[in-house]
Amino acid sequence: MLKGNGSRLARTIAQFVGYLLAIGLLVASIWYAMRGQRIEDWWILLRADPWVTVAFFVTVIASGVLAPGIMFWFATRPFVTGRPLSLLNMQALIAAGALLNYTPFKAGLIGRVAYLKHFHGVGYRAAVFTHAVILIVFLSSSLLTVVVTVWRGSIDAVWCLTSLAGILILAGLTAPLLRLLMPSEIAVNPRLHSSVGALIAYLIPCFMAQILGLFVTALRWWLIFRILERPIALADAWMAAVVHMVSLTAGPANGIGLREWLIGISGKLGGLSSGLEIDLRVSMSAALIDRAVEAAVLVVLGLLGLAVLRLVYRGSGSGDADATTRWNLTGE
Numbered sequence: 001m002l003k004g005n006g007s008r009l010a011r012t013i014a015q016f017v018g019y020l021l022a023i024g025l026l027v028a029s030i031w032y033a034m035r036g037q038r039i040e041d042w043w044i045l046l047r048a049d050p051w052v053t054v055a056f057f058v059t060v061i062a063s064g065v066l067a068p069g070i071m072f073w074f075a076t077r078p079f080v081t082g083r084p085l086s087l088l089n090m091q092a093l094i095a096a097g098a099l100l101n102y103t104p105f106k107a108g109l110i111g112r113v114a115y116l117k118h119f120h121g122v123g124y125r126a127a128v129f130t131h132a133v134i135l136i137v138f139l140s141s142s143l144l145t146v147v148v149t150v151w152r153g154s155i156d157a158v159w160c161l162t163s164l165a166g167i168l169i170l171a172g173l174t175a176p177l178l179r180l181l182m183p184s185e186i187a188v189n190p191r192l193h194s195s196v197g198a199l200i201a202y203l204i205p206c207f208m209a210q211i212l213g214l215f216v217t218a219l220r221w222w223l224i225f226r227i228l229e230r231p232i233a234l235a236d237a238w239m240a241a242v243v244h245m246v247s248l249t250a251g252p253a254n255g256i257g258l259r260e261w262l263i264g265i266s267g268k269l270g271g272l273s274s275g276l277e278i279d280l281r282v283s284m285s286a287a288l289i290d291r292a293v294e295a296a297v298l299v300v301l302g303l304l305g306l307a308v309l310r311l312v313y314r315g316s317g318s319g320d321a322d323a324t325t326r327w328n329l330t331g332e
Contacts, residue, residue, distance in 0.1 A: 018252045019104035025257025033284045048227040059220035067213035069094040074205040075130045078189040082121030092308035099302025141210045142242050155234045167207045175199035217241035224286045263287040
């Protein structure tokens with residue numbers, strides 16, 4: 001008992017220290033980017049083409065909420081044993097979770113797992129497994145597209161066809177591995193336990209959703225550098241999108257601090273072309289503006305997501321057994 005309490009305390013302290021380090025990195029990036037600049041230099045969004053600014057906000061919404069929502073929905077659906085999980089509910093969960101993940105202890109992740117278990121019957125083992133699936137899909141698709149991008153040097157028709165073929169191959173290679181990793185006691189669509197073909201059919205939409213997420217994130221970075229009047233190629237923006245996603249996966253609190261420095265250093269080192277060999281301050285400024293817009297978007301969408309989830313909770317009779325039975329029988 002004491003040992004368990006000690007490990008939880010150590011984990012909590014580690015999370016809090018990591019959060020403080022992330023905040024420190026963010027503050028340091030702001031200080032570095034603003035050296036020698038006037039405050040009015042940061043109102044770049046107001047001076048940019050309105051349509052470009054609107055497109056940038058749309059890509060922030062798509063990459064921060066919509067694409068992850070689609071990805072998690074595809075990955076989670078086979079493990080739902082309670083009331084049906086709609087795409088709208090998952091989008092609300094992702095939006096609310098993204099906002100809450102700005103707190104020190106990944107409250108959004110914890111809340112999403114608890115919500116899915118309570119309302120949709122997705123057990124904790126199933127939650128761990130689906131997150132493992134999402135991580136495998138992200139790592140393999142990122143590696144694939146980085147290799148193809150380095151090979152091609154641009155996003156063209158050959159790039160698209162090669163990436164599509166690679167996704168199909170990756171799904172075929174990953175399916176047998178997942179069949180071995182999936183615990184037999186997990187409640188899931190029985191076909192996923194018995195058929196590799198069913199696992200491939202399960203994985204392909206997950207891979208496609210991940211590619212969609214990377215694409216809209218690449219557009220997001222392509223647009224922000226265009227707004228800063230330091231345009232980069234879409235291939236370079238794709239590399240920035242991979243860095244962006246890595247910071248979300250590896251860093252605490254939505255990659256606070258880590259993303260800014262990784263993007264800044266990536267810009268300084270250069271990407272596939274000389275177009276990304278830009279001053280560290282410029283690429284870091286792009287990351288800070290992107291962070292500010294993301295935070296504003298998530299405040300709005302996160303609060304809306306929490307409101308939707310609250311309505312669902314109230315309409316379900318506080319999650320009682322009768323409500324669960326009614327959803328199973330009628331699908332309402």
